[in-house]
Amino acid sequence: MRGSGPRADAGREHEQVPVAVVGLGAIMPGAVDVRGFWRNAVDGRDLITDVPPDHWLVEDYYSPEPGTPGKTYVRRGAFLPPVDFDPLWHRVPPRDVPMTDTAQLLGLVVAEQVLADLAGGLAGLDRERVSVILGASSLELLSTVACRVQYPLWRKALREQGLPESRVRAAVDAISAQYAPGTEATFPGLLTNVVAGRIANRFDLHGANHTTDAACASSLAAVHGAVAELALGRADLVLTGGVDAANGIDTFMCFTETPALSPTEDCRPFSAGADGTMLGEGLAMFALKRLADAERAGDRVYAVLRGLGASSDGGGTAIYAPVPQGQARALRRAYRQAGYGPGTVELVEAHGTGTAAGDRAEFRALREVFDDGDREDRRWCALGSVKSQIGHTKAAAGAAGLLKAVLAVHHGVLPPTIKVDRPNPELDFAGSPFYLNTVARPWVRGPDHPRRAAVSSFGFGGSNFHLTLEEHAPSGAGRLRTAPTELVLLGADSAEELLARIDGLDTGRAPADLARDAARAFSAARSH
Template sequence: VLFAGGIHDERSAAMAVAAAAPLAERGARIGVLMGTAYLFTEEAVAAGAVTPRFQRAALECADTVLLHTAPGHATRCADTPYARTFEETRQRLARGGTEPREMWEELERLNLGRLRIASKGLRRGESAELEAVDEERQYADGLFMLGQAATLRGGTTTVAALHGQVTEGATRLLERRAAELAAADAGERACGPAADPLDVAIVGMACAYPGAPDLAAFWAQVLAGRDAVTEVPAERWDPALYYDTDPARAGERTPSRWGGFLDPVPFDALAHGIPPSSLAGIEPVQLLALEISARALRDAGYGKQREFDRSRTSVVFGAEAGTELAGAYGLRALHPAYLGELPPALDEQLPRLTEDSFPGILANVIAGRVANRLDLGGANCTVDAACASSLAALDLACRQLRDGDSDMVLCGGADVHNGINDYLLFASVRALSPGGRCRPFDSAADGIALGEGVGALVLKRLADAERDGDRVYAVIKAVGASSDGRSLGLTAPRPEGQRRALERAYARAGVSPSEVGLVEAHGTGTVVGDSTELGVLSAVFTEAGAGVGSCALGSVKSQLGHTKCAAGLAGLIKAARAVHTGVRPPTLHIDRPNPAWQAETSPFAFDTEARPWAVPVERRIAGVSAFGFGGTNYHAVLAGYAGAQEPEQGREDWPAELFCFRGEDRRAAGRAMARLAARLEENDAAGRPWALRDLAAEACAGGS
């Protein structure tokens, strides 16, 4: 068996040895073929195999190209003037409609004698005799045939030295590498798992959360410290029927009539290839996930104008089943068994099953519809880890990239479970705040306010993102996961489980908690949950040597409510924007911190307003937690990207803009103002799709 192609030094020969080992054990005789490597030997020039100019071309070679003459016929050579002439000729013939066979013959004739010019400096003259050419003509007209290995060598050698490299040198390299691996394995057994960062780039983001219909509005809301929790809208459920503060009725009634609710999100069904007549049979969470996923791809620069390998793009969403639409179908199906035939009024009100209904309520179709409508051919699945679902989706998405199964992943979290059934379920476990506010890490915290939302990320391997010139918001270094194991109950947090998730995340990231400047906590505002999480975080960070008050601690739930399956991603998007912009966002409703926090000793501080994160971007490191019922714990570690261009400002839109008007006279300027007033009315009527800055730019650009 002969191995050929790229063998030129110790490492390449060692790779061939490793590949050949199973064959050698079975008695096969192994050999190698080398070509390009010999071009760098002194003997190649001394013996006249090639001229000095050919060897210099090999030494100067920074890249190679393939010259295609016919299907299956290609020649690899240095990227020289002749190589470019060949390609221009090939394209000209193709554009001119030359028959394939005629084109192949002409390209072969063009190549004829070019290798002799390059290697010997000889060409056949008009008299058919060989004649010498000068080095300038040799380089311009010659075909310098060599392999890609030429780009990896930078100096000449001898045949003896080359043979030593690929024999004894390869053996020494393998022995040295085996010793290093053995030492590393011994160290790992002694010291625990070695750092193995994921290095997954976040190249696109999109979201819709309470009070924030898009990514820019979400970040602006976070920085402004606005609380989006409101009283329940009348169209969702009726507080007069279900609101009651009597603890004895918890589960039959709800002690809270507040929450974070999504504003209407525009959705163009036809643009997504969905017949409008089908919408009534599709759970809105599927449509929201599709819309936000499409936005995330556009944010990453992969809209309709930029091609990418859709067959290797996966979709992973965190979500749960049990939608309001499914409940309505269930009521229609079960009513006759319990109460007889449906009354006409109820029969008219409840939805009827159609061919769209079954897929329209399935949780797995949240991801499936995204993959279907966006024509993505990688894996697609929906994962349910309760309130940790979106970080569980992140974990699976990163594994898809790490294992090489996907080149891009759309990772999302979606939750619109803010119906009355959800309120009653949370009320039954005494989790809701009677005051209607999430107050994470405040001594007056008394429970959660429910929220809803959808978020999506576009993820790529960092090396691929760098290669493709993608904008990188942040780099995911690791995701740590754990279970609580056996404990007193399925809904109570357990410190040991949370600690395991944190320790695994930071060990894999190769990051000490003492380096972290921001923690976006699970932080639900429940008494037991907050004190448990704060105690675990404080212990882990203090043991790592974190300085007093060195890390900002907060929770976006203080502004949105608990968005459940979408909560982890809300925190991750907040942390990624903080890392990217260099702004540490505030956390709300902390008047008197939880007693588990001590200002004199705690590694954490609570920022009540946005502050500069004045460290180099690569040192902006954040941790994000999400925990779910059933004892599931996730913690993600992300860091700034050193190659990122610093944003000019911390937010994309400002609450005020300067409007400038110009005209030949006062009347012309007045007409410009009138046009702006009409445009503002149009913008308000359409839900403000145009940013204030764009309207200001339009006004400034307009003349009389």
């Protein structure tokens, strides 16, 4: 069964070549690897904390009054944990480390995790046909270099204050000494594309290597390129995902001036209390293969990417304003490529920034596409956003959402979104296909289709991406047949009530139907 299909209104998209996710790696707030990320996601941990002093000093840059020149009204965010980095192991000269952006260094660590997770690693693969395509937007060292060369402005300002030339020179020298001196390693150390280049160099990979910048949609833009690389036969394995370690004061100031940050210093996507986003940082990468190749090689397949729609908002609006019609266009393209409709998707990992305009636009786009099918029931698809836990990881946001969705279909668990106990009443969840999943739940798979999820990511400039994926059903394994037995989840407020519910089960029905209905009833009870 294909499920309900999107409107057949236009489009020449062909069905996408199925792409397998065969390796994972990540460093995220509160987690140095994928296992830690998933544990935090399922446990619903809030990883937004005070800004650590090695990022920037609150006493220098914070003011509770929005609009204060040179100050941000936010002093919290989500930050990476300490990570051991061995420069010699990763073939980075120790003297070059201070001139190399953190994103480049941690990118090597995460790429190594992915390759270690890949069955057999690179053994047996033609390295001529292994590519690296990553989403990355900006690196922090660029601002450091820009500041270091501003000495003519410092000198001019000091002279205008009447300081003698000797004191002007001394002051300029003292300020310059606060920055690492420029060397031959400085330029490559601050380039965004070298995040991918270092990985290709370290692991001797000879396929394409480049980064793509679509602002906060950069990760899924990179996956879009990686899928095309595989579909066109230009590569047999692609390392892809997103990298963002830029949570310095310059990033905070940019988001402060937009203004997009939460004045109450929390990220509550789709909640009645949502008033802005919070900044995070993170890295997540995936090893992708054509599904047929992965199955032939006997790889572990975490999930299968089925459709990836991309669109632009076009003209007529502000360059930074979210446009529901543009987002809906990307969704429709994804489902046409997938060959199934959104009516079979039971989890959407939303862009979900927690801004009022962003949440409204995204929910409107989702309603437009998900309502446009033959399902008449309501509240059958879980909606959430990992940003409620780790903030907005910017260029890595799509990768964080994709990692959560991949692990959800792989483990058969619907992870929670936190801080949404009271949904935004303007969004009318009760009359929609969506419910906000606020606790971890077992994801009971029905007999008609595999578990299916979707991920959205949108960026400044009108860049829209929507990816739909499903769990892997190995050829001939019969995973979609109705099982003779199923685990049935029941809940009650007392032992007597629980026994009554057990006695009331219709044992004449198919076990899968019983399990699915029981899980829905349990979820509905927990939602109230």
